[in-house]
Every structure is written in structure tokens, then in C-alpha cells.
Amino acid sequence: MGFASFAWYLKEFFRREWVAKFLFVKTAPLVTPPFFRDVPTLTEKECSHCRACMMICPAPGAIEVVHGGGVWHPEIYRGHCIRCGLCVETCPETVLASGRILSVQEADGTSFDATYYIQVDQTKCMRCGNCCVSCPVNKEVDPQMGSGGYSSNDEVIMRIEAGKHHVIHEDRCVGCKTCENTCPNTAIRVARVVTAHQGEAT
Amino acid sequence: MKKVVDVSFPIGPVHPCWKEPVRLKCETKGEKVLQAEVELGYMKKGIERIMRGRPWQEVMFLAERVCGICSVIHNMVFIEGMEAMSGIPVPPRAAYLRVIANELDRIQSHLLANFSYCYTIEHETLGMYLLNVREKAMDLLERLTGARVNKAYMIPGGVRFDLQAEDHVIISSTLDQIEPDIMRYTRMFSEGPLIGLRSRGIGILSEVHAREAHAVGPTARASGIRTDLRTQHPTYQKIGFSPVVRTEGDNFARVMVRFQEVAESIGIIRRCLDGLPEGLIRSGGVCGAGTITHRGEAPRGELTYYLKADEYGRIVDISIQTPSIMNIEASAHYMIIGATSLADVTSTFISADPCIACTER
Numbered sequence: 001m002g003f004a005s006f007a008w009y010l011k012e013f014f015r016r017e018w019v020a021k022f023l024f025v026k027t028a029p030l031v032t033p034p035f036f037r038d039v040p041t042l043t044e045k046e047c048s049h050c051r052a053c054m055m056i057c058p059a060p061g062a063i064e065v066v067h068g069g070g071v072w073h074p075e076i077y078r079g080h081c082i083r084c085g086l087c088v089e090t091c092p093e094t095v096l097a098s099g100r101i102l103s104v105q106e107a108d109g110t111s112f113d114a115t116y117y118i119q120v121d122q123t124k125c126m127r128c129g130n131c132c133v134s135c136p137v138n139k140e141v142d143p144q145m146g147s148g149g150y151s152s153n154d155e156v157i158m159r160i161e162a163g164k165h166h167v168i169h170e171d172r173c174v175g176c177k178t179c180e181n182t183c184p185n186t187a188i189r190v191a192r193v194v195t196a197h198q199g200e201a202t
Numbered sequence: 203m204k205k206v207v208d209v210s211f212p213i214g215p216v217h218p219c220w221k222e223p224v225r226l227k228c229e230t231k232g233e234k235v236l237q238a239e240v241e242l243g244y245m246k247k248g249i250e251r252i253m254r255g256r257p258w259q260e261v262m263f264l265a266e267r268v269c270g271i272c273s274v275i276h277n278m279v280f281i282e283g284m285e286a287m288s289g290i291p292v293p294p295r296a297a298y299l300r301v302i303a304n305e306l307d308r309i310q311s312h313l314l315a316n317f318s319y320c321y322t323i324e325h326e327t328l329g330m331y332l333l334n335v336r337e338k339a340m341d342l343l344e345r346l347t348g349a350r351v352n353k354a355y356m357i358p359g360g361v362r363f364d365l366q367a368e369d370h371v372i373i374s375s376t377l378d379q380i381e382p383d384i385m386r387y388t389r390m391f392s393e394g395p396l397i398g399l400r401s402r403g404i405g406i407l408s409e410v411h412a413r414e415a416h417a418v419g420p421t422a423r424a425s426g427i428r429t430d431l432r433t434q435h436p437t438y439q440k441i442g443f444s445p446v447v448r449t450e451g452d453n454f455a456r457v458m459v460r461f462q463e464v465a466e467s468i469g470i471i472r473r474c475l476d477g478l479p480e481g482l483i484r485s486g487g488v489c490g491a492g493t494i495t496h497r498g499e500a501p502r503g504e505l506t507y508y509l510k511a512d513e514y515g516r517i518v519d520i521s522i523q524t525p526s527i528m529n530i531e532a533s534a535h536y537m538i539i540g541a542t543s544l545a546d547v548t549s550t551f552i553s554a555d556p557c558i559a560c561t562e563r
Contacts, residue, residue, distance in 0.1 A: 033341075037348030058260040084263060084354050089362070099348050101363075108364045110484055117514055191514035194259045196357045198484035 037085045039078050040096040047072045047095045053087035055114055055175040055192055063087055086112070110198045116175035117191040118158065118167050124187035129160045131179030131188050137172055211544065215244050219322045219548040222558035226534065228547060235541045240534045246562045253520050258284055258358055258489050261517050265507075266352045268522060269560040271314060273352050274307035274343075275500040276522075281356045283496030283509045288358070290487030294479040296360035297437040302373075302474050303346055303355050305467040310339040311501035312420075312460040312467075315555040319457050320391075322552045323400040331387055335380050342376055345369045360484035374475055377468050384468070388461040392454075401454035405537040405550030408451055415532035418525045419503025420463065421554050424448050424455035431499035441473050453553040460555075489515030500525050502555050524560035 012018075032038065040063075049065055049072040057063045062080035065072055074087070074096060088096045089105055090112040105111075129149020132138055135157055138145060142153040149160035158167045158179075165188075175192045211230050215223035223244035229237040249268055253261045258281070265280040266273040278300060285292060292300075313336040320329035340350050346369060347353040347362070355361055365373075391397055407417065412425035422429050423446060430445035432438040446462040448455040491513040497506050503525030510519040533554040541547050 033344065035345055035348060056259060058263045082263060082352070083349065084352075085348065085362075086259065086354075101348065104363050104366065107366075108483065110362070119514075191516060192257055192259075193488060193514050194257065195486055195488050196359050196362075196484045197486050198360070198482050 035100050037083055037099040037101065039081045039083055040074075040076055040085070040088050040098040042073060043095060043097045043102075045093050045095045047074060048093050050092065051174055051176065052090045052092065052112075052114065053096065055116075056086045056090045056112060056194060058082065058084060058086065090114070108198060110196070113195045113197055114175065115193050115195075116170070116173040117193065118170050118173055118179075119189045119191065120158075120165050120167065121187045121189075122165070124185045125165050126185060126187075127160050127163055127165060128184065130182040130184065131165075132156070132159050134178050134182040136176060136178060137174060210239075213544070213547065213551075215241075217548070219318075219552060221318060222556075224530075224556065224558045226538075226547070226551060228538070228544070230544070233543050235538050235544075235547060238534045238538045238547070240530055242530075242558065242562055244562075245558060247559075249563045250520050250522060253517050255516060255518075257514070257516050261520070262357070263352070263354060265522075266354060268524070268563055269557055270351055271311045271557060272307060272501045272560070274304050274355065275498055275505060277354065277356050278304055279496055279498035279500075279505050279507050280509070281358055282498065283494050283507050284358050284489050284511070284515070285487070286496060287492035287494040287509060287511060288487065288490040288515070290359045290489070291485050293360055293482045293485050295364075295481045296483045296485075298441075298474045298478050299346075299361045299365055299483065300356055301437050301441065302365070302471050303343065303353065303361075305471050305474075306339055306343045306346070307353075308501045309464050309467050310336045310343070312464050313339065315501070316391075316457050316460050318552050318555075319453070319549065320397075322549045323397065325394070325397055325400075328387060328390055328394075328397075331383075331390075335383050335387070338376055338380050342373050345372060357484070358489050359487040360482070364483050365478070370475060370478075374472065377471060381465070381468050384461065384464055388458070388465070391461065392458060398454070400546075400549060401452065401457065401553075402450075403452050403454075404546050405453045405533075405541065405553060406451050407532055407537050409449075411536040412451070412532060415536055416528045417503075417532040418528050419500070419555075420456055420459040421529045421532060422503065424459045425451040429504075431497055431504055435498070438470075441470055441477070443470055453550055456553045456555075491515075502526055502529065502557055502560070522563060524557070524563070526555070526557040526561045529554040530556045530561065 051065050053063050053074055059080050059082045062077055064075050066075045085098050085101050088098045088101045132149030138156045141155045142151045145151045151159040157169050157172050177190045179188050210227040213226040214220050215225045225241035227239045228235045249264055253264050265276045268276050313332045317329040317332045344350045347355040407425045409426045412422050426449040428447050446459050448459050491511055493510045495508045506523040508521045512518050533551050537550045538547050
């Protein structure tokens with residue numbers, strides 16, 4: 001009785017298919033499905049340096065449009081990216097791709113549209129002009145802007161005029177929030193208002 | 203808590219049965235629990251403070267990260283609150299897609315909760331079966347939204363991606379696959395004699411006590427309270443749905459309510475897929491100023507968002523009330539009292555499905 005059960009056990013243990021499975025088993029390889037929304041990758045399209053991807057990104061420091069090799073291109077920092085895919089959806093030039101967002105978006109005709117508003121708290125503002133000087137759009141429009149934020153150019157976004165902060169062209173703001181970061185009193189705030197659209201109505 | 207014994211028996215914050223750190227202090231006589239108290243605060247994130255001053259496209263992602271298991275409902279309640287505040291209409295197709303995403307999320311959350319219970323009563327076989335089914339539900343979510351945990355599917359005025367034609371087929375065929383599995387596991391749970399010994403008549407929460415502790419969700423429904431905020435949601439009203447209520451109030455009833463709700467959710471998704479309206483999935487619309495308190499039914503119960511936004515749709519003030527805290531209170535102050543074994547304490551606590559990440563935010 002004891003020997004028979006021991007023999008049965010050995011026979012069961014060393015049966016061919018079990019040994020083969022034990023030694024040569026192959027599990028199915030782990031593959032990322034094509035519809036998974038992974039960290040965005042670059043397509044071959046040309047970046048127009050509009051920075052819409054940077055402005056919609058919810059994660060701090062995850063994407064940056066940098067100049068390298070003579071062209072502008074978005075750079076994604078993998079450790080900061082939360083794989084939300086908003087940059088892919090918002091890019092007007094389809095520079096970025098992730099999962100099947102681009103094809104689905106093309107089929108649906110969806111898009112994001114962002115407008116930027118500048119709010120200045122006049123009671124906190126001490127008219128130092130840091131915001132006007134640091135603003136990258138201002139720098140482009142009027143490179144000669146004075147250190148106090150004075151400018152004779154009417155095309156700038158904002159300037160200090162007669163001892164007061166004036167926002168002239170709010171519509172030119174690209175939403176980068178550089179002014180927010182340089183303001184010593186947190187008097188200026190930029191609002192990024194994003195709207196989701198579908199169809200040609202945008 | 204008034205001390206009745208010299209040493210109160212601590213369970214946690216690090217314990218094999220706990221998924222998240224929480225400390226349960228039990229005053230025991232022998233192994234009989236006389237009183238119990240919960241100690242929270244091991245994983246405070248301060249996420250409501252981070253949300254302030256940010257627009258919806260940033261808060262939406264933070265709201266999901268309040269809780270990893272029920273991320274869709276956090277997103278849904280926040281976005282629906284913003285919509286109700288600014289008067290943004292939702293296209294009917296988007297509303298149906300939201301329900302599909304929410305119910306798939308409920309399926310995976312309930313299956314995970316039931317896995318934890320099975321694991322706690324040392325029935326790991328059934329637990330692993332449930333995790334296998336949960337994997338399929340998560341694959342469906344990935345197909346619909348592109349991600350498995352933090353989906354970021356709903357946005358003000360609609361959803362992000364439309365349901366593709368091939369996914370429509372795959373979702374309904376996978377639901378056909380997992381439904382018999384869930385029926386089988388429900389039968390295994392309800393008829394298993396050893397599971398019955400560990401679950402039936404243990405951790406009883408009477409209806410009176412459930413009302414006193416303000417229990418919500420499956421915990422309240424297992425004690426005979428007919429409460430489900432989905433009955434007040436316009437899309438669910440259109441689809442038709444009735445809450446699952448049991449009257450036993452023990453561990454068994456709480457787990458069975460979740461099993462039955464999974465079956466109910468499968469039915470809801472089927473009805474959504476059959477009656478999916480054609481049309482747009484986004485209606486545009488700009489978030490504006492306002493104050494609102496918005497509620498929704500999370501897998502664990504009633505979830506409340508209090509929102510206050512400025513004229514550019516930035517969050518000025520936000521406060522979140524998550525369902526788990528009421529259930530944890532009900533569990534510590536009513537269910538556990540009188541447990542005759544410390545093994546029943548862990549299983550009773552887990553049967554209320556405590557989500558500590560939600561509770562502490």
C-alpha cells in the first residue's frame with residue numbers, strides 16, 4: 001500500500017507533459033495594448049512653437065517646448081508625465097501621439113480651445129513692472145522696454161503707464177504665467193480657461 | 203474612549219489584511235471585543251489644499267487621485283458639479299458613456315472589495331478568481347478610456363473619447379463572458395459552508411445602528427436602508443435601475459450586496475450599450491463662477507463635493523466628503539463590538555470596505 005502510493009506519486013510527478021511544462025514553459029509576453037494612453041511620443045510633424053501643450057498640461061514640469069537642432073520640439077519628462085493625453089489632444093499640428101488618441105480624435109472631430117485672461121489686483125500691485133519686463137510676448141514686441149515696464153509701443157500685452165498697471169492686449173497672452181512667477185506681491189494672475197469642442201463650430 | 207482594560211489591542215497600522223494604513227484599537231476581554239476605536243491620519247495628502255486656485259483641467263486629475271480604486275466617480279461628481287454650476291448641457295451620448303465608465307469602475311471596485319474580504323477570511327482561491335474577473339473589467343475600461351486606473355474620461359460638457367464600433371462589440375462580448383463567472387463565484391460565496399461560518403451572523407449592523415452611524419452605500423443597503431443616489435441621477439432614471447437591498451446586516455450581506463450590484467451594473471451597461479444615442483459627445487461650454495454642493499453614488503456610498511469657483515472657473519474653495527468615513531465609524535462602533543474572535547474583527551472591518559485614501563485625502 002505504502003509503496004504503491006509512493007510509486008503513483010513518483011509516476012505522477014515525472015509525467016512527461018508536466019516535466020516539459022516545468023522546464024520549457026513559455027508565458028505569453030506582456031504587451032502594451034495599442035489603445036493604452038502612454039507617455040506621448042513625437043510624430044514627424046513640425047512644431048510651430050505655440051506652446052499649447054505646455055499650457056494645458058496639468059502636471060508641473062512634465063512637458064516643455066525646447067529649441068534643439070535648429071527646430072522647436074516638445075520635450076516630455078517621463079517622471080513627471082501623468083499620461084493624461086491632454087497635450088496630444090490639444091496640439092493643433094499633431095506633433096505628439098499617444099495610444100490611439102490621434103485617430104479617435106480625428107474621427108470624433110474633437111478639440112480643446114484655450115483662452116487666457118490676466119487679472120491684476122490693483123491694491124496689491126506696486127507698479128514695479130517686473131511682469132511687463134519678464135513677459136516673453138512683450139519682449140518680442142518691444143525689445144527696448146524700460147526696466148520699469150514703460151513702453152511707447154501700443155502692441156504690448158501690458159505696460160506701466162502713468163504710475164498704473166495697464167493690460168492692453170489680453171488676447172495676445174499665451175498663458176505662460178511668467179508674470180505670475182516674477183510678481184513679488186502675487187498681484188497678477190493668469191487664468192487658463194479651457195473649453196472642449198466637437199465639430200467645426202470651434 | 204473610556205479605558206475599560208489596561209491594554210487595548212492594536213491592529214495596524216501595518217497589518218497583512220489592511221490594504222492601507224489604519225489603526226484599530228480594540229479593548230478586549232479574552233478575545234471578546236468590548237470597545238473599539240479607529241485611529242486615522244497615516245496618509246494625509248492635503249489634496250483639497252492643492253486643488254485651490256486651479257482650473258478644472260488640473261483639479262480633474264487631482265480629484266481622481268483622491269482615490270485610486272473609485273477614480274471615475276470622483277471625476278464624475280466633480281465634473282457634474284462644475285457643469286451644474288455653470289449650466290453646461292451634456293449631450294445624451296456622453297451621458298450614457300459616462301454611465302458605462304462609471305459602472306465598469308463600480309464592477310472593478312466591488313470585485314476588489316470582495317477579494318479583500320475573501321482574502322481576510324483566508325479564502326484566497328475565491329479571491330484570486332475575483333481578481334481575474336476584475337482584470338477583464340479593467341481591460342474594458344482601458345479600451346473605453348485609454349487608461350486603467352486614473353482614466354480622466356469626463357470633461358465639462360461631455361467625455362473625451364467616443365466609443366469605437368469595435369469596442370462596442372468587445373464590451374458586450376466580454377460582459378457575456380464575465381457574467382456567468384460572477385454568477386458562479388456568487389454561488390460559491392453564498393453556498394460555501396466555511397464561508398458561511400465566517401460570515402453569517404458576524405458583525406451585525408442593525409438598521410437603527412446603521413442610521414445612527416450614518417452608514418452609506420453597500421454597508422447601509424445590507425442593513426435594510428434603501429439608499430442609493432443613482433436613483434436621483436437623471437441618466438440612471440432614464441436607463442432604469444433599482445437598488446439592491448438586503449436585511450441581514452452581517453458580513454455575508456455586505457459582500458452579497460456587492461456581488462448583486464456587480465450583476466446589476468452589468469445589466470445597466472447592457473441597457474446603455476443597447477440604447478446608446480447617436481450624436482455628439484461634447485457640447486462645449488465654459489466653466490464659470492458659482493457655488494454648489496453636488497452628490498453622487500460612489501462604489502462605497504454617497505460622495506459629496508462642495509465647490510466654489512471664480513469667474514474663470516478656477517476653484518476657490520473645495521471640500522470633499524467621502525463615503526468611507528461613515529462606514530468606518532459604523533464598523534468600529536457597532537459592527538465590531540461583541541465580536542468573539544480577533545479574526546472576526548479584521549474580517550468585519552474589511553467587509554465595510556474601508557478606503558483610507560479617500561477618508562484622509
